[in-house]
Amino acid sequence: xxxxxxxxxxxxxxxxxxxxxxxxxxxxxxxxxxxxxxxxxxxxxxxxxxxxxxxxxxxxxxxxxxxxxxxxxxxxxxxxxxxxxxxxxxxxxxxxxxxxxxxxxxxxxxxxxxxxxxxxxxxxxxxxxxxxxxxxxxxxxxxxxxxxxxxxxxxxxxxxxxxxxxxxxxxxxxxxxxxxxxxxxxxxxxxxxxxxxxxxxxxxxxxxxxxxxxxxxxxxxxxxxxxxxxxxxxxxxxxxxxxxxxxxxxxxxxxxxxxxxxxxxxxxxxxxxxxxxxxxxxxxxxxxxxxxxxxxxxxxxxxxxxxxxxxxxxxxxxxxxxxxxxxxxxxxxxxxxxxxxxxxxxxxxxxxxxxxxxxxxxxxxxxxxxxxxxxxxxxxx
Ligand code: GAL
Numbered sequence: 158x159x160x161x162x163x164x165x166x167x168x169x170x171x172x173x174x175x176x177x178x179x180x181x182x183x184x185x186x187x188x189x190x191x192x193x194x195x196x197x198x199x200x201x202x203x204x205x206x207x208x209x210x211x212x213x214x215x216x217x218x219x220x221x222x223x224x225x226x227x228x229x230x231x232x233x234x235x236x237x238x239x240x241x242x243x244x245x246x247x248x249x250x251x252x253x254x255x256x257x258x259x260x261x262x263x264x265x266x267x268x269x270x271x272x273x274x275x276x277x278x279x280x281x282x283x284x285x286x287x288x289x290x291x292x293x294x295x296x297x298x299x300x301x302x303x304x305x306x307x308x309x310x311x312x313x314x315x316x317x318x319x320x321x322x323x324x325x326x327x328x329x330x331x332x333x334x335x336x337x338x339x340x341x342x343x344x345x346x347x348x349x350x351x352x353x354x355x356x357x358x359x360x361x362x363x364x365x366x367x368x369x370x371x372x373x374x375x376x377x378x379x380x381x382x383x384x385x386x387x388x389x390x391x392x393x394x395x396x397x398x399x400x401x402x403x404x405x406x407x408x409x410x411x412x413x414x415x416x417x418x419x420x421x422x423x424x425x426x427x428x429x430x431x432x433x434x435x436x437x438x439x440x441x442x443x444x445x446x447x448x449x450x451x452x453x454x455x456x457x458x459x460x461x462x463x464x465x466x467x468x469x470x471x472x473x474x475x476x477x478x479x480x481x482x483x484x485x486x487x488x489x490x491x492x493x494x495x496x497x498x499x500x501x502x503x504x505x506x507x508x509x510x511x512x513x514x515x516x517x518x519x520x521x522x523x524x525x526x527x528x529x530x531x532x533x534x535x536x537x538x
Contacts, residue, residue, distance in 0.1 A: 185244065186531040189513045190479065190501055195238060196247045203236045204500050204510050205271040207375065207484040209283075211309050215240045215489075218274050218285065221251055222507035230265035231257045235272040235287065237310050243488075243496075243534060252311030253285060253304050263302065263315050266292035271423075271483065273376040274309070275384055277405045283309050284405040286386055288374050289318040299370035301388065303406060316406065320368025321386065321399050325410040327361065328457070334358030352394070356418040360391035369397055369412075373422040375484065376401075379456055380428070387415075387424050393440045396421050398457050413457040421449065426456075427485040429493055434524055435460065436482040436497065443504040445476035450524065468520070468527045478528050480513035494537040497526050 193201045206219025221236035234254035238246040253272070255265045263269075272287035282305050289302035300320055304313035326335060334357050341359055344351040351359070364370060374388035384405050390397040396419070399412040421437035428434075433453045439446040450466040453459060467474040480499030488494040495517035503510045515526045516537050 183531075185534045187244070187496075187514050187529075187534060188531045189515060189529065190511045193246075193512055196245065199248070200509065201238060201246055201512065202508050203238055204502075204507065205483050206498070207271075207273040208486050208498075209274050209276060209309070210489050211276060213241065215243055215486075216249075216274070216309050217246065218252060218272050219483075220270055220272065220507070222510070224508050225506060231255060233265060233269070235269060235285065235313070239310070243486075249310040252306070253287075253313040253315065256315065261315070262289070262291060262300075262318050264292055268296070269302070271374050273374070273484075275376050275378050275405060276309075277384075278382065280404050282307060282404070283313070285313050286374065286376055288372055288388070296372065299372050299390075301371040301374060301386065305406060320364065321371055321388075321397070321408045322410055322412050323368035324366060325412070326365070327397070327412050327414045329413050330358065330361070334361070337362055346392075352418055355391060355394045360394065361414070364391075371397075373424065375424045375426060377426045377456070385456065387426060389422050389424070389440075391417075393422060394418055394420055396424060396437075415457075415460050416451065416462065419462065423482045425482040425485045425498070427487060427495055429495070429524075430522075432522075433460075434485075436466065436485065436524075438477065438481045443502040445479050445481055445501070447475055448477040448482060448526075452523065463523060466523070466525045468518075468525045473528060478513055478515070478526070485517065488537055491537060495524070496537070497524075 195201050202221050203217050203219025208215050208217045217238045218235055221234050223233055234251045237249040237252040239249050240246045256263050268290035270288040272285055274283055274285045276283055285304045287302050289300045290296050291298045300318040302318035304315045306313040344354055369390045371388040378384045384401040386399045388397055395417045396415040397412050398415055400409045402409050420440045422440050423438040425436045433456050435451045437449045447465045448467055450463045451460045452463055465474055467477055479501045482499050484498040486496040497515045497517055499513040501511040501513050517524045
């Protein structure tokens with residue numbers, strides 16, 4: 158009798174409530190870290206990527222990583238997916254692919270990472286930049302590559318790869334950092350003295366003639382249409398914000414050092430309510446580490462490191478929920494709604510690396526991220 162009473166008073170109402178909860182339209186849900194099938198049912202193969210909104214559609218560009226079954230290295234390059242709702246993605250194929258010719262730097266066997274595409278209103282062209290490492294040289298070359306297309310989905314025409322800003326000093330660089338110091342050559346890489354010397358321009362001087370190193374990168378178009386190539390330079394110790402020419406195809410030679418000696422990678426920048434925000438990671442390769450948030454009133458101004466934007470358990474915060482930042486996406490038509498996009502790398506099978514998309518939330522005017530096993534896109538108002 159007692160059991161029947163419990164059933165009647167507790168279980169029965171639950172049976173009514175639960176279906177209502179389950180009836181929520183789960184089609185709008187983002188599921189961070191899970192397999193994300195495209196229109197062909199295959200996990201979206203666009204890693205370290207970014208998104209460009211154009212003509213009512215979102216275009217997601219990222220690293221196409223060869224599947225284990227794929228032996229043909231000529232299929233390697235930058236993938237493109239399109240979507241109207243950020244949930245269902247259509248595979249648009251390779252926007253840029255390696256060129257089967259040993260005379261080009263973009264030959265099979267090279268590494269292409271963190272591609273980003275921006276649209277140039279003046280020329281009507283789509284411009285792609287990407288971190289480029291050369292065949293057989295691991296991560297030594299530290300180049301950035303550029304390609305251009307009349308169509309957003311490509312094919313992009315490869316122009317060249319280079320180290321930016323050869324022969325020019327950064328804008329925010331004291332004169333005393335221009336002269337080599339006695340003992341520079343004998344400093345042990347990674348030692349405290351070496352780090353101080355790096356802050357004081359050791360590597361800017363070393364790379365002045367040939368151009369500055371460019372590894373993890375992103376692009377950012379400022380309100381006035383000026384675009385910047387933002388990359389980890391100086392052996393990943395310092396970020397460089399390099400201004401692009403009006404056609405976005407080259408560097409003007411005007412560049413700024415940001416957070417010297419801070420060892421920042423994976424930069425992702427956005428602007429909200431008068432401030433620029435930047436998510437970065439530390440430098441631990443494919444392994445996740447604590448995210449960092451920096452803020453500045455001016456894009457090329459004095460960036461201040463605020464701290465870790467993750468609001469999870471201590472263990473989750475230490476690894477940014479298992480991810481590394483790649484892009485902050487502004488939802489179209491919603492000025493202050495943003496999605497943090499990160500990669501949960503699987504170095505044993507990079508094509509299976511997972512996408513960690515989380516809503517950007519706000520705390521005292523600063524962006525923070527929390528873990529959601531799944532979340533409703535409509536959450537972002
Ligand atoms: C990470 C970087 C990735 C990739 C990786 C290689 O630090 O963010 O894009 O370059 O190192 O180990």
